Amino acid sequence: MQTTFSPAQLADPEIAHSEGIIRKCVHCGFCTATCPTYVTLGNELDSPRGRIYLIKEMLENDRPADEKTVKHIDRCLSCLACMTTCPSGVNYMHLVDHARTHIERTYRRPLVDRMIRKVLAMTLPYPARFRASLTLARIARPLAPLFAAVKPLKPLAAMLKLAPAAVPPRSPVNEPGVHPASSPRRGRVAILRGCAQSVLDPKINEATVRLLGRLGVEVVVPKGEGCCGALVHHMGQEDDALGFARRNVDVWSREIAAGGLDAIIVTTSGCGTTIKDYGHMLRLDPAYAEKAALVSSLAKDVTEYLSGLDLPLPVNATDLVVAYHSACSMQHGQKITMAPKVLLAQAGFTVRDVPEGHLCCGSAGTYNILQPEIAATLRDRKVRNIERIAPQAIATGNIGCMTQIGSATAIPILHTVELLDWAFGGEKPASLAGTEPRQQAALVAAE
Incomplete structure (x- = not known):
């Protein structure tokens, strides 16, 4: 795609990086076939190609974002399916992140939208605040229908509907x-x-620590680490996102210096995609560029790390039919597609791909809060596809997907590592209490 940025504009390294991305786009339109919003809405401006045009025009003319551009950029899920499809290697992720930062700095949103985004940014990244907000959400849940009837307040209704009926108690694993x-130590992470x-679900990290411990891996929970920054990063709040990134880089750098780390294990794939991008996010900061690049190189999804270990034979019979839902941040962001399925099959599960x-x-x-109608359409389509293959359980690697899909189906949905922990010597997850291994169920039916 031809660009006309001036030399003065290209002196800005962020503009220069985005210009290089834009120039790689050849208008082929392959991205439209896999873009969820284009497939759902059929609007060219709700496709990656259309958004690239909008971003190019906004940045090239060095103008503040307008309502039209904001609407279509806001509708982007950052699922990155377009990057998997693109034959030209367009790094849409970095481009749309830059656009969101520009929007945040130059566009004044309507009051209610600003307030909702402020609440999300002030609560979700902070566990104590988030826990308190979920208590308030349960109390306010009866108001959800009233909020849903007023368009600007629909995100509040979505927020209340997504709040769990009960919040698990604090877990020692997070201390x-x-x-x-x-068992004999063979790793430290x-x-x-x-x-x-x-x-929302401390059982995920509990299962991870148990499983790794049995496999001979020491697990460190460093003091001072927190939110990866993804939540505010995708809302364009770049200063806050970089603040979170720097804090975590400092914490993990101290741990690397003190005792060494084989990996930084991440059990939420959305966080993994962001942490693996710290090297890019902090590349212009001379005090952090090298440290951030090292942290990014050590970051691994738990299934990615487990795939590099010699696993024993499974201990428990686990012949359940499992639908594997590959989170977008896993398959498109981190390009991890086979490892979770191979591990589940190795553990004895019958794994089925989701259409x-x-x-x-x-x-x-935060998309299912900020864009609830599109999110609900995509959720229902996903659930229909899952239920078509009649699984006994659903496995995935992202808490957001677990919450979203779990809100619309009765099929138990678990993190992949919870199933692996059970197979390799852990207890059966409580959510599977009513399920039976396929062979056992067949014998009972025959009798």
Whole structure:
């Protein structure tokens, strides 16, 4: 795509980087076939190609964002399916991140929209605040229908509907400390506690620590680590996102210097995509560029790390039919596609792919709150595709997907590592209490 940025504009390294991305786009339109919003809405401006045109025009003319541009950029899920499809290697992720930062700095949103985004940014990245907000959400849940009837307040209704009926108690696994290996040590890793997941489902990291411990891996929970910054990063709040990134880089750098780390384990794929991008995000900061690049190189999804270990034979019979939902941040962001399925099969599960698996479920961080109607359409499409293959359970690697899909189906949905922990010697997850291995169920039916 031809560009006309001036030399003065290209002196800005962010503009220069975006200009290089734009120039790689050849208008082929392959991205439209896999873009969830284009597939759903059929609007060229709700496709990656259309958004690239909008971003180019906005940046090239060095003008503030307008309502039209904001509407279509806001509708982007950042699922990155377009990057998987693109034959030209267009890094749409970095381009749309730059556009969102420009929007945040130059566009004044309507009051209600500003307030909702402020609430999200002030609560979700902070576990104590998020826990308190979920208590308030349960109290306010009866107001959801009233909010849903007023267009500007629909995000509030979505927020209330997504709040769980009960919040799990705080878990010791999220306290700073060291979880020693319970068999001869063969590795040492740090684990991301994170923010929302540590409140919504601490069982995920509990299962990870148990499983790694049995496999001989010492797990460190460093003091001071927190939100990866993804939530505010995708809302264009770049200063806050970089603040979170720098804090985590400092924490993990100290741990690397003190005892060494084989990996930084991430159990939320959306966080993994962002942490693996710290090297890019902080590339212009001379005090952090090198440290951030090292952290990014050590960041691994838990299934990515497990794939590099010699696993024993499974301990428990787990012949359940499992639908594997590959989160967008896993398959498109981190390009991890086979490892989770191979591990599940190795553990004894019958793994089935979900039809239209490349399409987003509609969670996408805060998207199911800020764009509830599109998110609900995508969720229902995802659930229909999952239920078509009649699984006994659903496995995925992202808490947002678990919350989104779980809100519309009765099929148990678990993190992949919870199933692996069970297979390799852990307890059966409570959510699977009513399920039976396929062979056992067949014998019972025959009798």
